[in-house]
Amino acid sequence: MLSIENLHVNVGDKPILKGLNLQIKAGEVHAIMGPNGAGKSTLSHVLSGKSGYTVTAGNVTYQGENLLDLEPDERARKGVFLAFQYPVEIPGVSNIYLMKAALNAIRKHKGLPEVDAMDFLTLVKDKVKLLEMDEKFLYRSVNEGFSGGEKKRNEILQAAILEPSLCILDETDSGLDIDALKVVAAGVNSLRAEDRSFLMITHYQRLLDYIKPDIVHVLADGKIVKSGGPELALELEAKGYRWVEEQVA
Amino acid sequence: MSTSAQEIDNLISQKYKEGFVTELEVDTFPPGLDEEVIAKLSAIKGEPEFMLDYRLKAFRHWQTMTEPNWAQLNITPIDYQSISYYSAPKKDSDKPQSLDEIDPELLETYKKLGIPLDEQERLAGVAVDAVFDSVSVATTFKGKLKDAGVIFCPISEALQEHPELVKQYLGTVVPSGDNFFAALNAAVFTDGSFVYIPKGVRCPMELSTYFRINAANTGQFERTLIIADEDSHVSYLEGCTAPMRDENQLHAAVVELVVMDNAEIKYSTVQNWYPGDENGVGGIYNFVTKRAECRGANSKVSWTQVETGSAITWKYPSCVLLGDNSIGEFYSVALTNNLQQADTGTKMIHVGKNTRSTIIAKGISAGRSQNTYRGLVKVGKAAIGARNYTQCDSLLVGDKCGAHTFPYVEVKQPSAQVEHEATTSKISEDQLFFCQQRGLSAEDAVSMIVNGFCKSVFKELPMEFAVEAQALLGISLEGSVG
Numbered sequence: 001m002l003s004i005e006n007l008h009v010n011v012g013d014k015p016i017l018k019g020l021n022l023q024i025k026a027g028e029v030h031a032i033m034g035p036n037g038a039g040k041s042t043l044s045h046v047l048s049g050k051s052g053y054t055v056t057a058g059n060v061t062y063q064g065e066n067l068l069d070l071e072p073d074e075r076a077r078k079g080v081f082l083a084f085q086y087p088v089e090i091p092g093v094s095n096i097y098l099m100k101a102a103l104n105a106i107r108k109h110k111g112l113p114e115v116d117a118m119d120f121l122t123l124v125k126d127k128v129k130l131l132e133m134d135e136k137f138l139y140r141s142v143n144e145g146f147s148g149g150e151k152k153r154n155e156i157l158q159a160a161i162l163e164p165s166l167c168i169l170d171e172t173d174s175g176l177d178i179d180a181l182k183v184v185a186a187g188v189n190s191l192r193a194e195d196r197s198f199l200m201i202t203h204y205q206r207l208l209d210y211i212k213p214d215i216v217h218v219l220a221d222g223k224i225v226k227s228g229g230p231e232l233a234l235e236l237e238a239k240g241y242r243w244v245e246e247q248v249a
Numbered sequence: 250m251s252t253s254a255q256e257i258d259n260l261i262s263q264k265y266k267e268g269f270v271t272e273l274e275v276d277t278f279p280p281g282l283d284e285e286v287i288a289k290l291s292a293i294k295g296e297p298e299f300m301l302d303y304r305l306k307a308f309r310h311w312q313t314m315t316e317p318n319w320a321q322l323n324i325t326p327i328d329y330q331s332i333s334y335y336s337a338p339k340k341d342s343d344k345p346q347s348l349d350e351i352d353p354e355l356l357e358t359y360k361k362l363g364i365p366l367d368e369q370e371r372l373a374g375v376a377v378d379a380v381f382d383s384v385s386v387a388t389t390f391k392g393k394l395k396d397a398g399v400i401f402c403p404i405s406e407a408l409q410e411h412p413e414l415v416k417q418y419l420g421t422v423v424p425s426g427d428n429f430f431a432a433l434n435a436a437v438f439t440d441g442s443f444v445y446i447p448k449g450v451r452c453p454m455e456l457s458t459y460f461r462i463n464a465a466n467t468g469q470f471e472r473t474l475i476i477a478d479e480d481s482h483v484s485y486l487e488g489c490t491a492p493m494r495d496e497n498q499l500h501a502a503v504v505e506l507v508v509m510d511n512a513e514i515k516y517s518t519v520q521n522w523y524p525g526d527e528n529g530v531g532g533i534y535n536f537v538t539k540r541a542e543c544r545g546a547n548s549k550v551s552w553t554q555v556e557t558g559s560a561i562t563w564k565y566p567s568c569v570l571l572g573d574n575s576i577g578e579f580y581s582v583a584l585t586n587n588l589q590q591a592d593t594g595t596k597m598i599h600v601g602k603n604t605r606s607t608i609i610a611k612g613i614s615a616g617r618s619q620n621t622y623r624g625l626v627k628v629g630k631a632a633i634g635a636r637n638y639t640q641c642d643s644l645l646v647g648d649k650c651g652a653h654t655f656p657y658v659e660v661k662q663p664s665a666q667v668e669h670e671a672t673t674s675k676i677s678e679d680q681l682f683f684c685q686q687r688g689l690s691a692e693d694a695v696s697m698i699v700n701g702f703c704k705s706v707f708k709e710l711p712m713e714f715a716v717e718a719q720a721l722l723g724i725s726l727e728g729s730v731g
């Protein structure tokens with residue numbers, strides 16, 4: 001699905017990612033943990049094509065294609081989805097309108113006709129129920145005035161509707177209360193499929209209680225410094241990142 | 250009128266009575282403007298005498314006036330003597346015979362707007378057979394209006410059939426000497442719309458220039474007069490959403506609205522004249538005077554405009570709130586791209602007690618364009634309890650364009666409440682990236698964000714208009730993102 005080799009990324013002159021390697025197979029769930037400022041969001045942005053980052057070395061292959069050659073919207077249409085750490089507000093654009101436009105853009109790319117209005121409404125209401133959201137959120141402006149947790153939930157709603165192949169979740173659990181975390185995790189779990197992979201960035205082992213990862217990585221100082229099974233997260237929780245850094249050093 | 254002036258008038262009209270037959274063979278006047286030209290124009294149109302007097306008076310006044318000072322506008326001077334002031338309606342044989350003869354770029358835009366083929370032909374001025382759906386539509390439409398007692402016709406026709414009505418109201422809202430372009434229009438206007446809604450009548454349908462078949466060719470000096478008598482209601486739609494190319498560089502229209510007790514006029518405009526190319530070559534100068542007088546108590550006027558066309562737009566639809574409790578509203582979206590310039594806004598003049606006005610103006614600047622909001626809220630001494638709310642929002646697309654806001658306020662009545670809010674924002678990279686990350690192209694993303702920005706104005710538009718206006722914004726923004 002995704003193969004990252006020796007990825008080096010700068011912001012301006014400042015190196016952020018410094019030789020990152022990561023392989024994700026179809027159907028796998030990978031978790032990335034790491035201290036603040038390690039470069040986790042940077043990785044998610046580079047994968048989704050945000051401007052402002054310079055790739056100075058390395059390759060990223062997604063479904064056999066050079067991902068870095070594609071425009072951000074092309075990547076999205078080919079199934080790369082990023083649930084943002086800080087979802088942005090778009091005044092005046094209703095949530096449901098954005099989702100319909102997005103779904104149609106993706107369908108068009110796949111050579112499918114535009115979604116029928118009634119079918120779409122049924123689909124959306126179904127997913128809204130899955131994420132235990134109020135239907136009112138559909139008609140509000142995208143993220144405008146949403147609480148932190150509501151914004152995160154709304155990101156997963158979009159993932160559920162757009163059905164991406166590679167789903168990158170950047171700290172989706174931050175800002176969620178305990179009940180919301182369970183609901184969102186259930187939403188993510190319902191999306192798990194053989195042909196869909198996840199890259200979950202998180203600070204908390206708690207999320208991984210609900211969404212069982214196949215592999216856990218530690219990202220520190222721009223590199224993956226350690227990888228392991230779910231037990232690695234527990235160890236990190238107990239010993240902190242210092243422990244990994246010391247091990248690596 | 251002094252005797253000498255009367256004599257001159259008589260002389261002129263006599264002279265052209267003789268010249269009438271031969272002159273009629275001339276399809277287009279040679280360029281230039283003087284009293285003879287005006288007399289000839291009036292004669293060709295067979296106007297009543299008061300009309301010629303009116304025109305000449307306006308012309309004489311115009312000659313003493315100077316062009317307004319173009320505060321924010323950069324404009325090449327207009328030579329008024331190089332314009333031809335009358336051109337007969339095109340004969341079918343002079344018109345393009347099919348869409349094959351029309352500029353493909355224009356057709357492409359029509360297509361993107363989803364305009365049906367027959368409508369495309371009409372817009373492009375193609376000669377079409379009379380066996381045509383819109384003809385029968387127009388006929389049923391006329392019957393219905395007639396039953397309701399509504400008069401809706403070209404103003405030239407109204408001058409023939411209802412001269413007393415025209416005489417009673419023409420120039421009473423926008424006096425012929427009001428401003429340079431209004432005076433010029435009064436002197437030389439060729440056609441436009443006339444609407445009269447009788448007492449107690451709710452116009453059974455929205456009146457749109459679409460149904461008035463000749464609307465597209467009313468030329469550069471259009472004149473519109475709408476009267477809503479007591480307890481009546483009308484919604485009027487002007488313009489079309491597809492770009493209209495026109496060889497006339499200058500458009501100087503005048504629109505007058507008269508609203509009596511408890512009556513309401515809703516006036517919606519989508520202006521999409523040719524804006525010129527991306528280098529600023531060509532394009533229409535659109536200098537329009539629009540004003541409504543709420544004469545009656547509890548009367549209401551609502552202007553809604555979507556301005557995306559023209560190289561230069563200079564336009565301030567205004568409301569004079571004379572009647573107690575009368576209401577004026579102005580909802581505006583003005584979008585400029587490339588090298589377009591827009592200087593638009595409104596004037597709300599509060600005279601009566603408890604008069605209320607609302608101004609919502611959304612300006613979007615893209616490319617290297619300049620977009621100015623200029624508005625005046627004036628509350629007179631007698632306007633006890635007057636209230637105004639103004640909101641001006643500017644949105645910048647890119648960093649080479651400009652947005653300017655000039656809200657003038659003059660309050661002479663201490664009990665008045667005047668509120669003003671203004672914001673300027675840019676489409677943020679984060680918003681753009683967010684939309685792209687959901688699969689939308691950069692252009693679609695900008696168009697969606699801009700449409701969201703305009704939502705509070707679009708919801709004031711009649712449904713079909715709103716849908717087309719949205720599509721139009723997208724097209725007008727093309728090329729605005731790298």
Ligand SMILES: Nc1ncnc2c1ncn2[C@@H]1O[C@H](COP(=O)(O)OP(=O)(O)OP(=O)(O)O)[C@@H](O)[C@H]1O
Pocket residue numbers: 011014016034035036037038039040041042043052
């Ligand atoms: N536009 C920028 N300009 C300057 N520095 C930047 C920019 N973007 C990111 N950085 C820096 O890059 C480093 C990595 O940032 P990133 O957001 O990827 O961290 P993170 O691992 O996601 O941290 P957190 O856990 O706090 O979310 C940080 O030191 C940050 O300050």
Ligand SMILES: [Mg+2]
Pocket residue numbers: 040041042085170171
């Ligand atoms: Mg981060």
